[in-house]
Amino acid sequence: MDTKLDFLNDIKIWSASPAGKQYFEKEVEKLRIKKSRYLRFEEWLKNNDFDELMYRLILEHDEDYRRKCYDNGYEPFPNNKLAFLIDYMVNNVKSVKVQSIDKNFPNGIWEFNGYYFQMMFGQGVATFIYNKKDLRQLLVL
Numbered sequence: 461m462d463t464k465l466d467f468l469n470d471i472k473i474w475s476a477s478p479a480g481k482q483y484f485e486k487e488v489e490k491l492r493i494k495k496s497r498y499l500r501f502e503e504w505l506k507n508n509d510f511d512e513l514m515y516r517l518i519l520e521h522d523e524d525y526r527r528k529c530y531d532n533g534y535e536p537f538p539n540n541k542l543a544f545l546i547d548y549m550v551n552n553v554k555s556v557k558v559q560s561i562d563k564n565f566p567n568g569i570w571e572f573n574g575y576y577f578q579m580m581f582g583q584g585v586a587t588f589i590y591n592k593k594d595l596r597q598l599l600v601l
Contacts, residue, residue, distance in 0.1 A: 498548055510573040517542050518599050536601045538587055546587065549577055560595055561588070
């Protein structure tokens with residue numbers, strides 16, 4: 461029998477098993493929680509200043525933060541708050557093309573509330589944040 465068919469059959473059997481059902485129930489719950497967080501964030505945006513949030517996030521990723529990351533042996537990365545914001549955009553905002561910041565590497569760019577968020581993919585992921593008005597680079601991770 462074809463190994464591809466064996467694999468498909470194994471997946472069908474496993475997904476119908478108690479362990480498979482439990483796995484998918486957990487995944488559905490994770491998705492429900494994520495959507496709930498997205499909705500809370502959208503409500504938060506109605507009553508709060510996004511620019512203040514961005515200012516705080518940029519300050520949280522300052523030179524001390526980057527040095528701490530390097531000193532611990534890893535590349536700087538978005539903290540949980542910025543990672544949530546990026547995840548929200550990737551899943552809820554259509555990507556855009558911006559020639560002046562588009563790189564020669566595979567990347568995605570999202571415009572959100574006056575900012576461009578760019579993720580460039582290579583051996584890792586580099587995250588860039590730009591002010592939309594003047595394309596000034598505000599943060600690189």
